[in-house]
Amino acid sequence: MSDPILQLKGVKTDIAQYHILHGVDLDVPRGAVTMLLGRNGAGKTTTLRTIMGLWKPHQGEILLDGAHINGLNPAQIARRGIGFVPEDMGIFSDLTVEENLRLAALSGQPIPERMDWIFAAFPALKTFWKSAAGTLSGGQKQMLSVARAVVEDRELYLIDEPSKGLAPAIVATLARALKDLKNRGATILMVEQNFSLAKALGDHVAVMDDGRIIWSGAMAELASDTNLQERLMGLKMESAG
Numbered sequence: 001m002s003d004p005i006l007q008l009k010g011v012k013t014d015i016a017q018y019h020i021l022h023g024v025d026l027d028v029p030r031g032a033v034t035m036l037l038g039r040n041g042a043g044k045t046t047t048l049r050t051i052m053g054l055w056k057p058h059q060g061e062i063l064l065d066g067a068h069i070n071g072l073n074p075a076q077i078a079r080r081g082i083g084f085v086p087e088d089m090g091i092f093s094d095l096t097v098e099e100n101l102r103l104a105a106l107s108g109q110p111i112p113e114r115m116d117w118i119f120a121a122f123p124a125l126k127t128f129w130k131s132a133a134g135t136l137s138g139g140q141k142q143m144l145s146v147a148r149a150v151v152e153d154r155e156l157y158l159i160d161e162p163s164k165g166l167a168p169a170i171v172a173t174l175a176r177a178l179k180d181l182k183n184r185g186a187t188i189l190m191v192e193q194n195f196s197l198a199k200a201l202g203d204h205v206a207v208m209d210d211g212r213i214i215w216s217g218a219m220a221e222l223a224s225d226t227n228l229q230e231r232l233m234g235l236k237m238e239s240a241g
């Protein structure tokens, strides 16, 4: 795999006294979507949070565009060009939709062209522009969380389980928006438990188990091999569709 934008080499992360990541090796190629899959508790969220600097690895290296980013704080890592959609959405409930998006823009001002795209992808955000984010539905909050990450161009987007707990119609809206982002050439590392969505969006896959990457390769290879899916991810993954 040539020219990865992000590389993790032997990354080990502890949370309190627990060893959670046991040496994660991961290459994220530029201009493609890499899916990070694995059972509940495998360490997917911990991996994304470690990349963002929200957990400090005690061993290993994290390179963005060839430069070390381990040790930087989350704000510094965001400024290096990583947009993050956290598992818990990370929006400010007391602030309006508008304020949430303004704060997400590192320049202080969302790009107008990007706002047009966000409103077209997620019309609800335009409708509730002046409403407190806390009053939005779960699906609308997730749209706002994605919109915050894409309000400006980023080198890389980290997206943690955007479909979690959402109704199928909302998942379809998010899937369309993410597909569009991908078609614009974005580089994405995404965690997704919904295998049909993962298949539809992913070019590459890394599968985690117990704090390590246990398999990586082309999504087409994993998608066409149900035995491999079962071996790597057990029966918890939805394989329908």
Ligand SMILES: Nc1ncnc2c1ncn2[C@@H]1O[C@H](COP(=O)(O)OP(=O)(O)OP(=O)(O)O)[C@@H](O)[C@H]1O
Residues within 6 Å of the ligand: 015, 016, 018, 020, 038, 039, 040, 041, 042, 043, 044, 045, 046, 047
């Ligand atoms: N704040 C924390 N304190 C203690 N243990 C934690 C904490 N966060 C995560 N863990 C543990 O770390 C392991 C990996 O969790 P993580 O959230 O990274 O998994 P995941 O693959 O994202 O799972 P899921 O699919 O359920 O989101 C789990 O055993 C979890 O219990």
Ligand SMILES: [Mg+2]
Residues within 6 Å of the ligand: 044, 045, 046, 087, 161
């Ligand atoms: Mg998780």
